[in-house]
Structures are given as structure tokens and as C-alpha cells.
Amino acid sequence: MRLALSLLALALASPAVAADSIPDQASTAYRLFAGGLSQQAYITGAYGQNLLKNIGGNWVRLSGPDNQSGAETYGAEYAKLCGSPGMVTLATPNQYTLNLTTNLSGANNFTQQYSEVVGATFGEFTDPAAYFKTLGLGPDKTGDTPDQQRAVLLSIANGLVDIYRPSDDILVIVHDRGYPLVLARCAAPAPANTGSSASSAEPAPSETSSAPAGTSNASSAASSSSVQ
Numbered sequence: 001m002r003l004a005l006s007l008l009a010l011a012l013a014s015p016a017v018a019a020d021s022i023p024d025q026a027s028t029a030y031r032l033f034a035g036g037l038s039q040q041a042y043i044t045g046a047y048g049q050n051l052l053k054n055i056g057g058n059w060v061r062l063s064g065p066d067n068q069s070g071a072e073t074y075g076a077e078y079a080k081l082c083g084s085p086g087m088v089t090l091a092t093p094n095q096y097t098l099n100l101t102t103n104l105s106g107a108n109n110f111t112q113q114y115s116e117v118v119g120a121t122f123g124e125f126t127d128p129a130a131y132f133k134t135l136g137l138g139p140d141k142t143g144d145t146p147d148q149q150r151a152v153l154l155s156i157a158n159g160l161v162d163i164y165r166p167s168d169d170i171l172v173i174v175h176d177r178g179y180p181l182v183l184a185r186c187a188a189p190a191p192a193n194t195g196s197s198a199s200s201a202e203p204a205p206s207e208t209s210s211a212p213a214g215t216s217n218a219s220s221a222a223s224s225s226s227v228q
Contacts, residue, residue, distance in 0.1 A: 032164060033164065034047070034120075035047045035050050035051065035120075037050075042119045045096065045116065047120060048095065048116035048122075049095045049096075051120075051164075052092045052095060052097075052098055054168070055092060055098065055165075055171070056090055056091050057090060057186065057188065058083075058088070058089050058103075058185075058186040059087070059088055059185050060078055060081040060084075061181060062074060064179070075182075083186070085103055085104050085105050086103075087103050088103060089101045089103060090171075096115060097113060097116070098113070098114040098122070099112070099113050100113075100114070104134065108130075109130070110126065110127060111126075111127065112124060112125070114173075117160065120163055121161075122162070122163050124158055124161050125158055126154070128150075131153070131154075132153070135153065161176075162174040170182065170183070170184055170185075171185075
């Protein structure tokens with residue numbers, strides 16, 4: 001009893017943990033949503049350059065809270081997805097453009113391209129031919145129903161998105177009226193052990209720029225990229 005009362009008294013006497021000040025909170029907001037840049041730098045291309053720096057490599061999609069149970073794992077076991085058909089590969093052909101390529105089993109894969117418009121806003125483009133072929137809606141599928149499906153899919157897979165990078169290994173793509181797509185970077189493969197010659201060999205490049213990536217079937221391929 002005395003111990004409990006002592007702990008209670010200590011807790012009451014201890015100062016409460018102070019919340020971050022308004023300037024600290026504002027600094028965090030500007031870092032996340034504007035890259036910590038001035039307005040002039042933000043609208044003249046510096047945001048995209050910083051966002052895409054060293055981004056090339058393999059990434060996987062994370063899940064938010066479970067729809068039924070509300071359980072939250074936030075990618076605790078994401079490493080199991082790395083190397084699977086659910087992986088995608090990010091590459092930057094230039095400092096203003098991001099390519100996302102699926103890694104499906106088989107020959108059918110597609111690439112989505114994100115080109116900076118201004119600041120965090122990017123234009124998303126998905127090549128229709130490769131996209132529809134992957135989803136089983138190629139030109140051999142005719143009639144009103146396939147035509148309507150293709151129209152809906154194109155409207156979802158093209159348009160404007162906002163892209164944020166809260167940390168080096170997390171990328172967030174926000175679609176209009178859609179759930180955010182959160183990607184986590186897969187660890188780079190360990191370099192091969194070359195024995196005694198390892199110390200004299202030149203280091204391997206640290207970033208992969210363009211190996212394809214993706215999902216286990218056509219429907220999940222769409223959901224792992226832009227289709228919500």
C-alpha cells in the first residue's frame with residue numbers, strides 16, 4: 001500500500017510530458033508536405049528532385065488497419081513479400097519522373113509513370129495496351145462489358161496524384177478519392193562473397209534502376225499500384 005501511494009505521489013509530482021510547440025509541429029508539417037522547402041523551391045522542381053533521390057530498387061505495398069478486426073501491423077512482416085510477385089520496382093529515368101513496374105509471374109507486366117507537375121503533384125500515366133493485357137482485357141475481349149471495364153480502369157490508373165516520402169524507406173502515393181498507397185523499400189541483396197579477393201574488388205552499385213516487379217495475379221497487380 002505504501003509503495004502504491006509512493007508511486008502515485010511521484011507520478012503526480014512529475015511534470016507532464018510537454019507537447020511539441022506549434023513551431024515544431026509546423027516544421028514537421030512543412031517537412032512532410034513540402035519537403036522542408038521554400039515556396040519558390042517547391043514550385044520550381046526541387047521537391048521532385050529530393051523526393052526521387054536514391055529511390056530506385058524493389059518495394060512492396062503495405063496494408064493499413066484490417067477492415068474487420070482493426071488490427072494494425074503496418075508492414076511488420078513486409079520482408080516476406082520482398083522477392084515475391086507482389087514486389088514492384090521503382091526507377092527514375094530522369095530527375096522529374098518515377099516509373100513503377102510490376103513483377104508478375106509470366107510475361108505480362110506493365111509500367112506506370114509519374115511525372116512531376118508541381119511540387120508533390122504528379123501526373124500518373126499507365127500504358128493501356130500492357131495494362132489491359134495484364135488484366136485479361138486485351139483487344140480479344142469485345143462487347144459493352146469489356147469496354148466499360150476498360151474505361152473504368154483507365155480512369156483509375158491515370159490522373160493526378162500526390163507523392164510524399166516521410167522517410168528514405170517509405171513512399172506514399174495519394175490518389176483522388178482513394179486509399180493511400182504506402183510502399184516500403186526492400187533491403188538490397190547482400191553482395192556475393194568473393195573470398196580473399198573481396199577486399200580488392202570494386203564496390204557494387206548501391207541502387208538498382210530498372211528490374212521489373214508486381215503481384216501474384218492480374219487483379220492484385222492493379223491493386224498493388226494505382227488501382228484502389
